[in-house]
Amino acid sequence: MIRAVIIDDERKNITHLRGLLTEHASRVNIVGEAFNAEQGLSLIAAAHPDLVFLDIQMPGKSGFDLLSAISDYDFDVIFVTGHDQYGIQAIKFAALDYLMKPVKSEEVSLALLKAVSRHQKRQTQEQIMNLFSLLNNPQKEHRIALPLLKEIRLVNPDEIIRCESVNNYTNFYLQSGEKLLVSKGIYEFDEMLKDYQFIRCHQSHLISRKFIRSLLKDDNVLELLLTDGTRIPVSRLKKEMVKEALISKK
Numbered sequence: 001m002i003r004a005v006i007i008d009d010e011r012k013n014i015t016h017l018r019g020l021l022t023e024h025a026s027r028v029n030i031v032g033e034a035f036n037a038e039q040g041l042s043l044i045a046a047a048h049p050d051l052v053f054l055d056i057q058m059p060g061k062s063g064f065d066l067l068s069a070i071s072d073y074d075f076d077v078i079f080v081t082g083h084d085q086y087g088i089q090a091i092k093f094a095a096l097d098y099l100m101k102p103v104k105s106e107e108v109s110l111a112l113l114k115a116v117s118r119h120q121k122r123q124t125q126e127q128i129m130n131l132f133s134l135l136n137n138p139q140k141e142h143r144i145a146l147p148l149l150k151e152i153r154l155v156n157p158d159e160i161i162r163c164e165s166v167n168n169y170t171n172f173y174l175q176s177g178e179k180l181l182v183s184k185g186i187y188e189f190d191e192m193l194k195d196y197q198f199i200r201c202h203q204s205h206l207i208s209r210k211f212i213r214s215l216l217k218d219d220n221v222l223e224l225l226l227t228d229g230t231r232i233p234v235s236r237l238k239k240e241m242v243k244e245a246l247i248s249k250k
Helices: 011-024 037-047 063-068 086-093 105-118 124-136 236-249
Strands: 002-007 028-034 051-055 076-081 097-100 144-147 152-155 160-166 169-174 179-182 198-202 205-208 212-218 221-226 231-233
Touching: 002 011, 002 037, 002 105, 011 028, 011 105, 028 037, 037 051, 037 063, 051 063, 063 124, 076 086, 076 105, 076 124, 086 097, 086 124, 097 105, 124 152, 144 179, 198 231, 198 236, 205 231, 212 236, 221 236
Parallel strands: 002 028, 002 051, 051 076, 076 097
Antiparallel strands: 144 152, 160 169, 160 205, 169 179, 198 205, 212 221, 221 231
16 A cells, blocks of 8 residues: 655645545555645655656645755655646656646556555655756757656667667667667657657658768668667658758758
8 A cells, every 4th residue: 555645735626636536545645745845755754655646736835845955755756737838848758657637547557556556666866866957957069868667767869879669669779789678669768859859750760860871772672780780770760850850960
């Protein structure tokens, strides 16, 4: 049974989320509520929760401020927000979970399933440290958190040669020769890696421009030849975008 607390400045939001969580009473027990960051800190210290549902935007100190005041993260976090703001991109990059308001039942169910699976292999400390690095130094090179079967691996995007879709999973091919099977679809990483010079040349392929050697054309079939010798198809819909990306690379 997971012990959870809800921290949100609006009572109606807490009531709504608590109601949705009662549908999962066999897996989660709400042991406390708080309405601001100060109350939240006290609640976490007193209740020792396994999981914190944390509103990002609150009067005074934000949810991020609350977390920055804690040194030991022995709990998982699911952020709750009403805005698709910059912080969401950082949360995704750190492989932390979030819910958008108004929170929906099916989204709570999915978030809880992931929280339960993470419960025995928690890496929250490192993930939150990575989150703060992203928030405080947006121009700095950052590591992306990749959820694997038994761990969350933090990888420098510069080490990633390419990503390949495998149903609802994604294979990451690293410069070291290692291949990582990540438990998220490739579409999750398209926007995240765009600022790191990755291009989606095909529905199933996301490629780092720094590892592209040349563009091959044979009987109107386009392929990218990578520095490791791999040939990756270019879809017709992506052809012009890929050509422009290669020109701008030079």
